[in-house]
Amino acid sequence: MFAFILRRVGGMIPVLFCVSLFAFGFVRLLPGDPARLLAGPDATQQDVQIVRESLGLDKPLWQQYVRYMTQTAQGELGKSARTDEPVATVIGERFMPTFWLTLVAMVWATILGVVIGVISGVRRGKWQDQTGMVLAVSGISFPAFWLGLLLIDLFSVRLHWLPTGGNETWRGYILPGFTLGVAVAAVMARFTRSAFVEVASEDYVRTARMKGLPERRVVWTHTLRNALIPVITMTGLQFGFLLGGSIVIETVFAWPGLGRLLVDSVNYRDYPVIQAEILLFSFEFVLINLGVDVLYAIVNPEIRLR
Amino acid sequence: MSATTVGPETIRSPLGEFWRRFRRKRVAMGAGIVLVLIVLAAALAPWLAPYDPAAPDYNNVLAGPAAAHWLGTDSYGRDILSRIIWGGRISLSVGFISVALGGGAGVILGLVSGYLGGWVDSLIMRLADVLFAFPGILLAIGVVAVLGPGITNVIYAVAVFSVPVFARLVRGSTLALKQTVYVQASRSIGVRRVPLVLRHILPGTLPGVIVYVSLRIGTAILTAASLSFIGLGAQPPSPEWGAMLAYGRSYLGVADHLTLFPGIAIFITVLAFNLLGDGLRDALDQKLR
């Protein structure tokens, strides 16, 4: 097992290397001259040239690449072309808002998903099951920006209960967290339901039931606790998935997170920031995939041996 | 898990067995019927739509739902109902074609990867990792930026999202199928690779693929809407639903019907695809994550 993990960790390095190469190539493949975009809408050609030189984009491509790789290898990400701040600072500032938003979204997803999942699982095949699943699936069927705008209209404009966005108070987290969370809730509910159904047929649950324990206790202590193990795994995976920040939700709720940063950086062709964001997301993703593979290997030893 | 008692008269073909189970999923059946109706409406657009979806009428802009225009008119005075009916063609095409392309590529990669194993597997799976790791929306921006705007390029952009999903899924089931007795047996009697994969492994992966196709079509329609939201979607005056929704949002609170109806169209269609997918999954007894 240990050797397997080691092998997979070793496998991460080439992936990350490929991603860094890919990131470098990708940003330069995007049409559009960063100097032109950064110099602004009424810059003269002279201004554009000044920007180009200050970004080092007048150098040949290979020199830019060597500089980028040596910097990256040393953990140095350079400066944002758009705001002149160090890239690490730019990303650092944005990471935490996205992280907390993700956390709140997961709380929403877990509450909604587990409750719906358990009800559907217990009442399998009944109308509650069907209603629950339709409800859960509704969450991933909404265009997120529309849902977000509708929620703002209802809770901020009409009811004055919650702020329209921004992360300055805890109340600002509720709406964006919910909007992001409902999409995950559907997955969680499906997963909880099937885990529940499976666990419910296990011997120890049947034993508990035969012992004459009240049904509610059977459900909430015996079944749920065991059904939660895969659900928790699932949660972790989804959490990683959301860490990239949602462009749409961060835009609608004026959230200063990684998703919006990505759009802004692409709009201005802020190469250093785009590259760094790609690397960060890839790193998160590769770690999560590693987790999945390890889990697979635990479940199915044949894969480990191949 | 399915412990059906098998009596002489209950022996059914796999398809029959599937149908028997699927029919009992009332929700999924309902979703299927809704989808058939939506597809029909889109197909019959020239006959069903009361107006030309692109014809402006500056004297009747932003009119609410009324007898002449059941769902009202937009900021150019175009009939929203007609635009939704015609737009169904575009939105559904985006869903179907992008998933067909992305799914097709993913299935091939997954089969090759799972069956051959070794360095090919590592290579493909690492590529899938990279593709997965790459922020999807950024890829889409890249595709649309490089290829230019337009619905075809939106389809490509959305298709890219699906490739790694299918590749991973198919690789997983291929790995499992490779170990089955009949595949091992076929191999030992010297059936060549390509026919073996096509005849014995591919069909085994299909149930999962079918379920995912249904689920991914919904996702694809939503992704296209997100692209419209960031200004990279279908080209005007195309009545793609996501584009209608995205442009209509400037009128939120002023003329809500501009967003309400396209929003409902997307919601119902995507919901139906998702419920159908769930029903298929149950009927096919697939344990998918």
Added chain:
Amino acid sequence: MPNPEISRRGLLAGTAAIGATLAFADLAHAASPSGILTVGVQANLLTLDPANANDTLSQGAARLMLEGLLGFDKDMKQIPLLAEKYDANEAATEFTFHLRQGVKFHDGTPFDAEAVKFNFERIANPANRLKRQSLLAMLDHVEVIDAHTAKCVLKNPFGAFVPTIAHPSLQLLSPAAIKKYGDQIGRHPVGTGPFVFTSWTPDTLKVTANPDYWQKGLPHVKQVVLRSNPEAGARIAMLQSGEAQFVNPVPAPMVQLVANNPKTAMLEAPSIFANYMAMNVMKKPFDDVRVRQALNHAVDQKAFAKIVYSGHATPLLSAEPPHVTFYKEQPAYAYDPAKAKALLAEAGHKDGFSAVLWGGNSTETIQAMQFLQQQFAAVGVKVDVRPLEGGVLASKIWTVQKPEDSELEMYYGRWSSSTGDADWALRPLFATSAFPPHLYNVGYYSNPDVDKALQGGLETADPAKRQAFYEDAQARIYKDAAWVFLGIGNTLAGRDKKLSDAWVLPDGGLLIDAAKLG
């Protein structure tokens, strides 16, 4: 607000004296500043070093903390700020500024002629790689005559120098702070303005009232918070829910939401943004003036205002909007599809033609392009609308090296003269020297008479002579139908009714340093 005499007309007369008493310096009722003013804006700020800022928003934000020698009032008329008066020589090569005395930067260092010299020469020096270097590219050096008199000596005559000095990018920073923070000065702005920098996170800028501000009685509010909210609907919601007291811009379709709300009101004024459609005059069929005139007759400017700006726009009747200097209205191309068809037929396009229309991919731009598509379809011109992402637009239009390489046929865009002056409204868009990649003449319009007039306007500082040159240029451009002239959108901002004296300049920039709550 009465304006002290510092018009361009006063320029040649020698000295334009300026009374030190400004209208808003209401000393008798000066109360200590109170309240927090939250402003919802569209995008994140990029930098607070105006010399390195190319967006109106960042410049407007900097205006809270920094001041220039000259500034703008809400109608974009020049007003004196750190300079009390100035004089220019006949040749428009030397401009002397007499500075306000007793003003200190927020870090306590004095504002004086040395500070002016340091700031201007920093910007003018290409080695400093500041994005607005070109604004002062004509500056040779600044002479310190005495502590409160600075003379700008130019390399060549530049008649538009005074409007340039009023440009927000030439607001002054403390030289001590520039030396201290180096290239990070944009994150630590230190100026002389009514507010002192407090903090700036990615989307929120906070500034606090400057107790030692030289204009007694200002500012009125204790703190200003600038929060960016890119989604229009959500930004309006900030105002409706009371989270913000001022939002800019309000998209035209949403104006009635703000206007109908009993707690909020609209602030609407003509902008200096000209909406136009350029045509590549080097390509067929746009090389034929009749085709370009036909397209002008094919567009109903009133419908443009109604459909694209929900009525919050006025027709564009020259190559520059009325609020830019030396504006001269031209006889309109009347909306007349029959005449358009006749002109097209005369030019050999009886059955119309097909063309591709490029533009940006914002919702407003896409709406405008669809409108044009519909209008042109009515006269048989089939238009393929292509909204392009910013970077693509840049590479396909602005960085094209040779006119013959340009694939552009038609382009929809808008332009505002950031100095409020006719030179920057016309030269970048119509001069032969302004072909991409130098400037923005994307239609490759070239008329030697227009070139002569534009150059003439630069070589004198005499307003009367400049007036004549620019009126000549405008008449020729309009007659040549270099553009399809569309309209001028209004600046649209929403305010809480408790808020007063917060403005949006005609260029869209914020002017909120004198804002009052309650």
